[in-house]
Every structure is written in C-alpha cells, then in structure tokens.
Amino acid sequence: MKRTSLLIGMLLAATLAFAADAPSPLQMNQKDPSKAPKIYVIPMGLDGNGQIGSDIRLSIYEKVAKDVKEKKPDLIIFQMESADGKTGKTYLGNDDRSEKGRIDFEDARKMVDLLKLDLSDIAQVMWVKDSVGFSTVIAMAWPDLYMTTNARLWGMSRVMEFVRHPDPEVVRKFLAAFTGIANGFLRRGGYPPELGLAMMRPEKTLSVSWSGRNLMWRDDTKGTFLVDGDELVVANFDAKTAEDLGLCDGIADSVEDLMFLLGYREWDDSLCKNNKDGTKIVGDYILEWRKAFAKSTESFAEYEKYSADPKKMNSAKQALERVRDAMKKYPAVEFRWKTERGVSMDVVEKLLLELKEKSKSGSGGGGGGLGGR
Template sequence: MKTEQKKRRWLGSGLLRGAVASLVIGAAVLTGVPVVSQQASAAVMLSTPDQIILRDGRVINGEILEETDTQIKMRISVAGIRTEMTYNKSEVLSVKRGEGAGQAQQAQDRRPDRVDARRADRGADAARVYVAEFKGHFGRDMAATPMREALEDAARQRADVLVITLDLRSYFAFIQEQRREQGQDEGHFSEMQMTDDILQLLRVDMQQIFDTPPRVVFWVKQALGGSCFLPLTSREIYFHPSGRMGGVGNLDLLFGGMDEVVRQKLISANIEIAKGIAIAGGYPPEIIEAMAMRRQVWSYRLEGGRPVFRQGWPDAGRGEILLTDDGRGENADTIEQIVRGEGNDTLTMTADLALTLGISRGTVRTLEDLLLELGVGRNFTRVDDRAERIVAGWSRDLVNAERRLRQLFREFQEIQVQGDYNERTRARGRQIRTLEEIQRLVRRFDGSINPFLGVPPVEEIQRIIERIRLEQMADRR
C-alpha cells in the first residue's frame, strides 16, 4: 500500500517579489543561445555586417535575421562560435544595415547540428568555457551566495559559455520529512525564497555582472525541489542519462488553515508567476502545474512530434499517455518512490521524458559530449579553476558555521549576569558580543542553516540585544 505521509510544501511567497516583466527581461539576457539549423548553419556572415548599438553602449555586429516591432534577432560570432541572440527593441539605440543584407529568416530548428559541432574552428578564438557544478542539497549546498560568486568569477574570466551543472536534491523536503517523522509541524521553509534569489541572479543581475552575458547552458543530473525552476531560465537544457528534474509537488496543499478563497488566490498567483518563468524560457507552462500540483491529473499525446497536454486521465483512443495521477488512495506515491524520484503524484522528468516533452535538447553522458552538442568541439579553454573551490568552500564554511553557532549558544546560556555592577556590565557585554557574532553568521548563511538548530531570525536576535542594553541602562551601582 502507498502512503499519504509524504506531503511537500512549497513556500512560493518569495516568487511573488519577481514581476512577470522581470522574467521576460531576464530571459532576454539568458536566451542568447544557438538556434542553429542546417539551413542557418550554411549561411555566410555578411561581408559588411549589420550593426546595432545598445543603450548601454555595447556595439553588436552580425547578421540581422529577423526584426519585429519589439525584438531584433541577430546571428553573431562569439569566440569562434556561431550563435543567435535576441535583443528587445527597448534596449536598442540604433540599427545599421550592412551591405548585401537580405531578407531576415527565422531559424527552424533549436538543436545544434552535430556535423557542424564536430567541425568547430580551431585557433586563437577558442571559446572560454566556465563550468560551475552544484551538487548536494538545494537550499544548502547551493544558495544565492555561491551562485553569485561563481557568476562573478566567470565574468572576471570573460567566459563565453557558462555551463551550470545541477546534481541537487531538495534539502527542504528532507527537513520536512524529518519533522513529520518526529511529529512536528512541517513549517514553511523558504525553499522558494531561495529559488527566487537565484532566479534574480540569473534573470536580471547577469546584466550587471557581465559586460557581455555568456551563453548559459544547464546540464541536469538532478534538479529536484526548487532547483527544477532554474534550468527553465535558459533555452539550452541538456540531461545526463540518469537525470531527473521536478519534485516540487504539493502546491495545492499549501496555505492550509486559512480562508479557502484567499488560499486559492495565493496558489493561483504562485502558479502564474512560475508559469511566467517557463514561458519566458520558451517551455510549455503546463509543465509547471504538472510538477507542482499534487491533486491534478495530467496527460499528453504527440502531434507532429510535439507534446499536447491535457488535464485529465488519458484517452487511449487518442494516443494519450499519463503524466501524473491524483495521488489519492492507492495512487499515492510511497516514500521509496519519492526518495528515488520515481513517483507520479507530481511530475519528475527523466532524461527520455524531458526530451519527448521538448524540455531537453539532448542527453549527454560527459562534458566533452555536451560541448560537442553545443558546437564548441575541442576548440575551447576551461577557465573555471576557482569554481569548485567556490562551491565546496561554501558547503565547508556552512558546516563550520553551524558548529560555531552551537558553541555560541552554549556560551550565551552559560553567561550569568550577577555580582557587582562591573561584573554585571561585563557579563552583559559578553552576551551582546556573542549575539552579534550569531547575527553575522545567520546573515551570511540565511536560509541554509539547519532549522533543527533553532536559530532565531536576525530581527529577533536584535530585539534581544536591545533588551540587554536597556537592562544595562536601568542597572545601578
């Protein structure tokens, strides 16, 4: 028999800070990805290139493929890599057409051509490739701080291609399971706040961090929990053969205990914001509901090789296939299925399914295979010497910080405010210094510290400090 015990909670309030407009702006940064078809790869760059001048002062040379009222699509060459970029008209100051400019044409195939990939030019213009691999628990081993540090390092190294490798499980799901086993309230852990902070980096802050934003590629080994939204900010997602992506789950069970009308509005708002992420990245928005809503049944069929989604049980006569069931009774996933990412109460995509649904561009076992798919071939230079130290250093520092916090709590509890006035004053000074050190650690690792430590919020710590200061002011010799 299956069990209902494995409910997940999704705290989506953090996502509400990001307006849909910012999603689209951020997508314009990250969607500078190759859209190379056999027809496009045979094209020759103009002898006198087209040119656009952006409002931030950048000058972009290449071939204008398509111009609409809102966007300009160009084929450019970055470090010997032919790629296509899309710019919003609002970012463009002026447009200059080169000699021999023909009619713009729209690329028809998203997948890079394997033959051209293996014929990548060799020479001084080797692509500068930066690989940042995040593994462990999302919300703990991957957080906004190490992501920002990795992006800033990639910018210093003038990376042309940024490969973000994800091998992450949900730390917050793990904590909630522990709480349930101990009979405690699951709490509202801020996994989606953590997601929102990283999405802000990828969607918006990239423009400030990089002079020229790199081509961003996600390679998914595991992207479970809140981390599954991150790849959707890029149009280039690849999977490892054992890759899995999803496991958000149970948004429809969130916000319990409040007015049902208000609860449904909050759920709807979170879903719409999450859908905006998918749409801005060029992915079907139905994927969001399938990944997040436990009580919904989703099916799909293929028409012309493209998935068509429908909410409801599959109709075999129409060739429909079940994506997710209702998670009720015997349909409820077992704990073992949840841990392995094999359940279907909510959608967790495998490499094959992600390819079928149009989320993944391909399945690659090694980094070398991925670079071939990207058209880089062997003509690249790795510039990510510090990446592993940044990521591993964060995890190591977090463990040390938790150890130090335990020590500081013990020291604070052992401080006795007694004796004469001078002794009481010194004791309160030690209390304040101890609490201020706790504050510094909580600020640096906010959201990643194990909640079982019982660390109070920074604001509460500050109130305790102020209370101690008032007690000192009221004390008399």
C-alpha cells in the same frame, strides 16, 4: 560507371567528414567562431550541498557573474546539484530535513535575471546532475537543458507549501499567485503552463500528443501519451522520461559528453582545469558559510549558558554578537537559523537588547534561550 560511383562515394565521404567537423550552432554565435570555445562551469550546488536559500542564492552568484565578465568565456555550463536533502529513490519523507530548502521567489528571480540577462551575450546551457524541490523551478528557467543518467526533475509540488491557509478564499488566491510565479520561471525556459501546473498541483493531469516533431502538452488524459493520470500525485521526471518527452535535450554524464551533445569537437577547458571558473568561488562560499553556521550554533549555546548568570552578561552578549555577525556576513546563516529554529536577525537583535536592559538593571538569570518566541 565505376569512376562515377567512386566520385559519388568520395563526395559523400567528404560531406560526412565536413558535417562531423562542422562547428556547433552555439560556436557559430561566438565572436570568433573559428576559435575553440572557452568554457566556464557555474555550479548550483556542489559535492552534495545544494540547499536552495543558502548554498544557492543571489548573493554568491553576484560574485560569480563578476568573475565571468572578467574571464570572458564563450560558453557557460550551469551545473545543478540540489537534492533537497533526499538521497532515496522515493519522494515520501525527507532524508535530511536540515537540508530541505526554502525558496525566496524574489531572490531567485533576481538571481536568474542576473545570470540570464546580464550574461546574455554568452551561450548558456543548464546541466542537471540532480534537482529535487524548488531547484527544479530554477533549472527549468533555461531552454537548453541536459541531464545526467541518474538525474531527477522532481519536487515542484513544494510550491504548494505557500498556499496553506485556513480560509478557502485565501487558498484560492494564493494558489493562483504562487503557481503563476513558479510558472513564470518555466516560461523563461519555453515550457508550457500545463506542464508546470501538473508538476505542482496533484489534482492536475497531464498528457502529450505529437504534431510532427512538436510536442503538444495537454492538461487532460486524452493525449497520445499519458504522463500523469493520477489526481493524487504530481508529475515528476527521471532523465530518461524527460529526454523521451523533450523536456531535456539529451543525457550526458560528463562535461565531455555534454560538449559532444552540443556539437563541439574541441574546446578550451583551461578555466575548469586550473580551478579558475565558478567551481572554486561557489565551493569556497559553501564551505565558508557552513563553517560560520556551525560556529554560530556553538556561540548561541554559549549565550544560553552565560545569560543565566548575572556575572556573565558580557560573555553572553559577546556570544550573541558573534551569531549576529555571522548572519550579517552570510545571509545563508540567517536563512538556516530561520528554517531550523525560527531565529531571524530581528530575534537576535531583540535578545541583545534584553541583555543590555538586564545589564543596566543589574538583574539576570532565567532569561536565556528561545522559549516562547
């Protein structure tokens, strides 16, 4: 009897040990499951800079995707850090309006297509350090979503900014169109439309019921658990609530924590440690475009100063050309000019044309700046 009990104990211990050492399901899908997976981190926002439309846009991730294909990792960790200028604990107001993002849905769709489809042969997870505003639309395009303890999934109500119009009929059409576009991203992550609408439209309510382990989302208040019963606010989620409701698969405050949650017991992080993953590419890009933007504001100030003096038309032209060149090199620079001062590449080209005409006619003065544009 004792031998039998001892044998059973040994078998149980061996089974548990085997389970603990068993590779992650993601690892089993690798070309070589016996190999420790090589990980590659792709930041979406970094070190507090995560503006949708500038820091996070298709153009930089085309470069990242090319690098991924060259490095051939086994696992991609998308690291979302985009607070929409908000550092406070409430959504009212905006802490830094200059960092408030603005989504180009077509650019965002192409970016998600590039990262999900072109790199579909590599396992991927979305790890949210923070997501407020339009970044939440992008983050939820991934089904395997994890969050840090203090992360947020907030602010999809900003989609409603596209709906504003004096004509109620136009509002109705815009409402259906833009909420449908945004929900298209969530569908790619496996999230139901009821959830997306409640996160975008204040008048929508949201509750959930359980069928075994499966969540059933409802666009009413009759579910087992009431998520949002207030018709004046949208549904926003902190990490704990998101985990409880199955929106995220777990909470991890470090890459090590994340890897353990994914079932990995060993991994190859040499790309990360040697600064050869997406962190350097994205980090360098953010520093470069922001530096170019700062210089462009200085150049525009020079243009405004010189354009008032007929003798300095050439200096004004050169200053404005530097602004145009920065916009051409970094679409993020034009994005920032458009969101902050309403100045696009077309506006700059028009100002250059006006300078050219003034130079030909020999006139000048009183024409610099953006007044009335």
